[in-house]
Amino acid sequence: GHYKASKDVLSLYYQYHPDSVLLTGKGLVIGGSHNINPMNAEAQYGDLSAVLLQNSPFWGHWLRTPDLSIALMDEWESKIEKLAESTIKENVTSISGVPTWTLVLFKRILEITGKQTMSEVWPSLELYMHGGVSFTPYKEQFQKLIGKEINYLEMYNASEGFFAAQDIPGSEGMLLFTDHGIFMEFMPVSEYGKKEPQTVSLQDVELGKNYALIISTNGGLWRYLVGDTIQFVSLKPYRIKVSGRLKHYINAFGEEVIVDNTDKAIAIASNITGAVVNDYTAAPVYFSESANGAHEWLIEFEKEPGSLEIFTKELDAALKSINSDYEAKRHKSIALGLPVVHAMKKGAFTEWLRSKGKLGGQHKVPRLSNDRTMIDEILKMNLSTFTTQ
Structure with a gap:
């Protein structure tokens, strides 16, 4: 099913871009690791992207970079270095991978080459395929680092199946694959x-x-x-x-905030204040004897806003405009107070993922949580630089 859907995605892309030079170069695939199960020499497990790479048809390897031995590496810090070194001289025309790790790779390649933009490294780059997390918070960074207009294509590709992909460029929504x-x-x-x-x-x-x-x-x-x-x-x-995600939401006070709400609010606040956000997570602050509830945000900025207080107010205003339940709970701060926002050190979430043994691959920081377990773990690591109160 994954292979069939991949061919469909390629066909959909060429339908709207018949003059594409996509297949004259190589596709950079930033996949996961691949381990051998020590309990059974014949059983293999790993990130699905890695399993697919290892079992792709022979002709698929002609169109892909890096070499399989690099693509399937376990240790992600070494893997990023090898990816950078091995792909710089390739004619990369497309990239697919999780946005956070793709950005890490871009920055490392620019450090090595001394170039200003990725279009100087890969002048034929024309397509970035993404999925797994909302691309909204990352698009401005991609545009800046790539340095030219390229095409973006969203896919809904999970371990359990390849469910949908964007069929019309620039439109909202992905075409559901109903015959796979x-x-x-x-x-x-x-x-x-x-x-x-x-x-x-x-x-x-x-x-x-x-x-x-x-x-x-x-x-x-x-x-x-x-x-x-x-x-x-x-x-x-x-x-x-x-x-x-079913488990990624905040509804501690009846506000029913979901990831789609917060991704949009982050984008709006960033646009107004000129900030650029790398990653974020949020969780509730429970009622106490002295204060009402609130939402607490940990945000890693690529470019910090001029005023974190103004960013916080714009974030709050955006959420009110998007989610009527949140707006009702925020009315006169009766149930929910103004959000508490921490600006985190760059690499803060990477440090947390490393501490959990989840660095790299398809591992991502959960956007939202309805309890404080994760956010308290991160706060204990003392990785914030400034906090609004």
């Missing part, structure tokens, strides 16, 4: 946690409603809950967007 060996059901998020949750079939879905995706596949999964939440943005044809 996956039977899909859609569970309204309000059903999550119930003893007998109800699902709807594709013909009964509604626009703009949050659903959890449930799949049965020819790979052996049966009514498997993927864990992502999606919204339909079109019904003819069926197009979706990923709105968040």
Whole structure:
């Protein structure tokens, strides 16, 4: 299914870019590691991207960089160095990978070459394929580091299946792949946690409603809950967007904030204040005897705003405009106070991932959490530089 969907993505791209030179160069794939299970010499496990790389057809290796031995490395700091050194002289026309690690690679390549932009290193670069996290907070950095206009294509490609991809450049939503060996059901998020949750079939879905995706596949999964939440943005044809994760939300006070809300709010606040955000996470601050609740944000800036206080107010205003439940809880600060925002040291989230043994690959910092476990762990590492109160 993943290979079929990959061919479909390529076909969709050429439909709108018939003069593309994509296949005259190589695709840089920033995939995961690949380990051998010591319990069974015949069983292998690792990030799906790495499994796919190792089992791709022979002709696929002609169109891809880096060498398989580098692509499947485990240790990510060494891997980034090897990736940079081995791909600088290649004619890279496309890149696919998680935005955070792609940015790390870009910056290292620019350090090595002394160039100002990636278009000077790879003049034929024309396409970046992304997925896994919202690209909204990263797009400005990509445009700056690449130094020219290129095409961006969003995909919904998970370990369990390749579900959708953007079929029209620049449009919202990804075309749902309905004939790739996956039977899909859609569970309204309000059903999550119930003893007998109800699902709807594709013909009964509604626009703009949050659903959890449930799949049965020819790979052996049966009514498997993927864990992502999606919204339909079109019904003819069926197009979706990923709105968040079932477990990644804040609803400590009835505000029902999801990742789609916070990604948009971060983008709005950044645009107004001139900030550039690398990564972020947020969690609730619970009621105390002396104060109401709030949301606490840890934000790693590539470019800090001139005033963190102004950024915080704009972030708050954006969330109010996006989420009416949040706005209601913020009214006169009766339930929720102004957010508490920490500007984190560069590399703060990388340090936390390293401490958890999750550095690299498809590992990402959860955007939102409904408890304080993770945020308190990060705060204890003393990686903030400035905090609003």
